[in-house]
Amino acid sequence: MRSRYRIEIEGIVQGVGFRPFVYRIAEEMGLTGWVTNTSHGVLIEVEGEGEALEAFAGHLERKAPPLANITSLAKHSLPTAGYRDFTIRGSIARPDSRVLVSPDTAICPDCRRELLDPEDRRCGYPFINCTNCGPRYTIINSVPYDRPNTSMARFTMCTLCRTEYDDPADRRFHAQPNACEKCGPRLQFRLADGSVLPGDPFMLTVTAIKQGKVAAVKGLGGFHLAVDPFNAQAVRRLRARKGREEKPFALMVRDLETARRLCKIKERSEGLLASTESPIVLLDKHPDPGLAIAAEVAPKSRYFGLMLPYTPLHTLLMEEFDTLIMTSANVAEEPLCADNDEAQKRLSGIADVYLVHDRDIVLRCDDSIVMPDGNSSGRGPVVLRRARGFVPAPVPLPMSGDPVLALGPELKGSVCLTRGNQAFIGQHLGDLKNLETLNFLREVVAHLMDILQVSPKALACDLHPDYLTSRLVEEGGENPWEEGLPVFRVQHHHAHILSCLAEHGVNEPALGLALDGAGFGTDGTVWGGEILLVDGTRMDRLGHMRTLWMPGGDQAVREPYRMALSCMVECRGRKDALKLAPVLFPEVPEGDMEILSGFVERRTNGMMTSSCGRIFDAFSAMLGICLFTSYEGQAAIELEMLTDPSVTDTLPFSVDFDRDGTAIVDLLPAFDAALDLHLAGEPLERLGGMFHRTLAAALAQALSACRETLNASERVQESIPMGGGVFQNAVFSEMIRRELSGRSLRPLLHRTVPTNDGGISLGQAVFALEALRKGF
Template identity: 40%
Template sequence: MSGRVRSLIRVEGVVQGVGFRPFVHALASRYGLAGLVGNDGGGVFIEAEGPPSAVAALVEAVRERAPVLAVVERVSVTPVPPTGDGGFRIVPSVAGGPGRALVPPDVATCDDCLAELFDPADRRFRYPFVNCVTCGPRFTIITAVPYDRAVTTMAGFALCAACAREYHDPADRRFHAQPTCCPACGPRLSLRAPDGTSLPGDPLTQAAALVAGGAVVAVKGLGGYHLAADAASEDAVAALRARKRRPDKAFAVMAADLAAARELCEVGEAAAALLTGPARPIVLLPRRAGAPVAPSVAPGGPDLGVLLPYTPLHHLLCHELARPYVLTSGNLADEPIAHDDEDALRRLGGVADAFLCHDRPIHTPADDSVLCVFRGAPVPVRRSRGYAPEAITLPWPFRRPVLACGAEQKSTFCLGQGHRAVLSQHLGDLEGHLAWRAYTGEIGRLRRLLGVEPEVVAYDPHPEYLSTKYALELDGVDLVAVQHHHAHIASCLADNGEPGPVVGVAFDGTGHGPDGTIWGGELLVASLAGYERAGHLERVPLPGGVSAIRQPWRMAAAYAGAAGLAAAGEPADRLAVARRNARLWPAVSALAAAGGPAAPLTSSAGRLFDAVAALLGVRDTVTYEGQAAMGLEHLADPAVRDGYPVTVTGGTGSRLAGERCAAGSPGAAGAGRGAARALAAPVVIRSTDLVRAVVEDLRRGVPTPVIAARFHHGLAEAVVTAAGLVAEAAGIGTVALSGGVFANELLLGGVADGLRAQGLRVLTHRRVPCNDGGISLGQAAVAAASAP
């Protein structure tokens, strides 16, 4: 035993379900070490015995050369007495352990498994559930930690002798790969009619033939059901739209590989990395002219959402079809994705002509993630499968466990403990019983999985949000209300690992304002600990409340009235939008002019975009959030560089957008509280200036793409001017941009460039969406900073 040492090594982070134990076993064999490795509730524990240099080498390798899917957060080493072990082994998992192990996301099929899938000599040839230690289902099948087969939905599939040999062979890449299976012992496909009866023939071949023939087929994937249709068939896609009750919003298209994706879209280097990476999200890309997709796939926009196969079943369908196919979430409008077989048959029976099912249960539903690329960097639009429940490590700790309940739209929740903030997968909009049931069910599921018992609950103060009502009904917790736009800025801060203070520009559709108005175009001086409102867009009426959100022409009427345009008694002078909506225009204009509860004031940037979109004839009504604004962005002529002049009032007086003010020192400190009071008056961006300029150009016959571009550039300049005024008064050198309106790349680019030209730092989102999908992270960060 002379010269031998033994160390207990604990590894925390994403270290289960990523091949960590086989990795350690191989290291120990290489270094001639004895001992053991296993999983427990806190991560991975290792006992390594041998020469001190060999033990040290193993520790360094664990820290620096972990498996590609692992995320090592912490490694601790404790000397223990040598035992004289003669070998190294993987031991059974044990419950307990300090902290809590993190669960890995689902991982796309690796190249080795893909080679087996299409090798006629391999026993897994055309087997749609092939996987190994580096790929396959994880989050969607795990029911508890420590992660072992017995606590996954593979528990009901006993390993055959051949799979058992692979599972126990340290030299095999399926060594302790929990979802290991094959045609002899694993899940199987079936094809069912909408009434649940089995259909004859090979399920895969028949399903592909149905899609090729114009049918809609529900396909059970990793995190739920999808609806598949031939992307080139206008009849098939139109039928899917009608049945799914999704008249306008674009569908995603699955392409067989990167080359096939490039036949559909312009694919740059960053987009290619996303498409082929282990998460395999939907990526929004510029569509090629003449791409072989039906007009109904993505009406009204230049982009196409494309994804590559991430399960063996998807690869096989692509191979059978030899063409792109629509693959959209298996749900009806405003419902969560279906993942239980019988529930899918019940809810999608009127949508799908057949169901390609399998008998591996899905424990946790997870819709596809959506990303875009902005100036060469990936930007999340919807964070879900492939990313959730990956933790965001914060530089400050949660003193007590936190649950942040999120918002109403694009709902997520967040659990915070230690230095980890874990966002749930995307859960959709909280509208209706099914969405509510999915939301509450997922909170319970992730709490149990992560072992988090919240003591502090953060929520949005909007009294009608279902997420708010959920929070207020909880007993035995401390409640923290986080104003919606403060949460947006806090989300951007947490995303960048900074506590503030910053000048925060929060632009979105709506948010409950503590002054009784509807916010949405806000300039805040904010840190995680608090905020003050330093400015906003000009307030205008919201005639009809929610109706104005669904009918942008109402906002055109409100803005026309606020700007003194298009008097109701002068038909010859009416705007085209007024003529299109002549029956209700006078009444809505009068409603807006009267104000009151039926026409509350709003500073919403989203509603400003709606108004201009309606004025330019882009959309009078919408069927999904942001539709009019997206159309307006797409309309803008990229060759136009000038913008409309906009008055920015407040601060030290009035300025015309475009005037530059000196930036505060980037190192300025203590500029949170009281900074807004340093301004002579709140900064106000006179958005009616934009509307008057838009109408003037319309009447002069200026092409609408030119007008749309001038509107974007004018608003961007106004935001830069306003944020600069606030930064100057507050002595702050950093500006954070958040809120769903900043998904608009034309506006985001203009504002960010303008601010940087003033010498200001700009923070934008990198890991969570700028829209309400990132709100829960901001709520959690504020709760961590404010809760005792």
């Protein structure tokens, strides 16, 4: 019997070739009706025999195009309308938009083939794309996703491009950025003074890089600085100009084969490298690499951060080079450069030449960073920096409510805007310590509000009163959100735990572990090694790392030897610590040690902290691994990099409850013992392994002890949600996972939401949703 279905589909279904796909299967199955884009997604009416209609609905979900992501599919039966054919109809606009914008995606195999095919009309054209690939999020001004709402609006399609665009059977049917050499964006080569040089912009750039110059190359979400990684002098010049002493640079490699020559790669990592998200993947360096990359590219690191060419321009560049440094073009922690003239201004003194083009980047978006194995036990890939390729794909939430906006933390900033039961985490913003980054935050919020068509009803920010984001909330100004909204201030580590729970779809009370560098505590001290009982907006601090003095306050973060000295004063007393200090820290003037140890003894000039990050710093510095840092987390990273993870011995530690019943995890006995071992010549690799294992064992014991103190009436999860920058440490994550499993506790670690502060905004948003629900 003939019948008619009306099918409504929501999710990422626009700009990904969904309507041609529907058209094709309807034609193949001999069904009639129509398909159209709406502001909710895609609407289909289809007529035919009952069985064929069921099969059609099944195909929609199972055979959807690669970039489509269906979040809901609803079908209703209707009386037949007598459609005679199947057509693609024009878009229907509705007031409340729910359609999702696709993230930017890497060049697809078809476009790549055409790009390199001398017979193809787009051979060598650096802006080739189709419905399966290309820019989306970074070129959209507003929804619906139609060409006039993108930065392609100024380019009028030539007849050939227009024909493809209009043909439902074509791979470029309604590919909004569709273009060719004749009608689309073009490259331009500029010198540092802004003058435009005639000639082939692409080849001029290639020549400049080969001469050791620093080239600023405009990509998908912003500029990269491209430098020859085999030229040590060029790499050193880049470091000096960028003010980046030791933090590793990312490399773009031509293909998987080149990646395999540089790094040890498992099959799963190959999939990650070649994925549509095309992130930077942190991979173990090959012990005997087939290519002589300059040591200055990634000093003291076990990893190379590798990515494959993900735009056609990159693909062409990588035909000329097998490996290139491609590092984000920004100054220190300022946001990425995206506009041609702005880049020229801000990169002055850094870049020698510029390869630019005339397709505007509406919104900047950095490269994402992924670690293929969060630990060796197959936790799978872990996102460390969530940006291009991932944003703005939603995170499904275990709760719903009015839209809320979370402004995130200070370092590794990101925002999070919710709509119903979906959370949209914006791209990595950088450190929110300057006006540029703050303005970038406003841009991202305004853009998210626009493409999601929502306006937040409440705000969330960090508890820290001095963060720029906290002040943004108070002082108002040029903010895209309404003034006078309710504001919820969320404790940093509370947000970490909520974020981890939300990513795993859990909305129940849980005992969590938050380990990171620093967050403002509810008692006004600096936290960072916390065992928290979290139940939505409620949080109890059941345990923490023993507090230590940070002599000189924040200066101790940049000079980890200060934390080592602090630990030594606590273990051995000031006199003995001062005797050992010149042996351990020959670079530090003895007078400084005298003063700093006095701070520790008298508890002056500094602050108390329970930070786990500072414990890592102290241990790293005490072993002489890293006394001074030039980037965040350096001392801990360098300790992890040389640690032997197979070590099973532990050092002494204690877990005790203080008078208030709070569990205190004390690692000072471990420092005391390790100091003797170190002075006796114990290898650093072994000491590192013992330290990691001891910390994991101590925390697992404390978590068990805290669980036992809980009232039987408390309905607490078996799982232990964990969050904070310390869990970026793959060696430690694996050890704590095993320790917890050994105690029948189920560790819950982040996957697609960063475990570092990049994931804080999600936790803050969850807090605000819960607070609104409770009517706070």
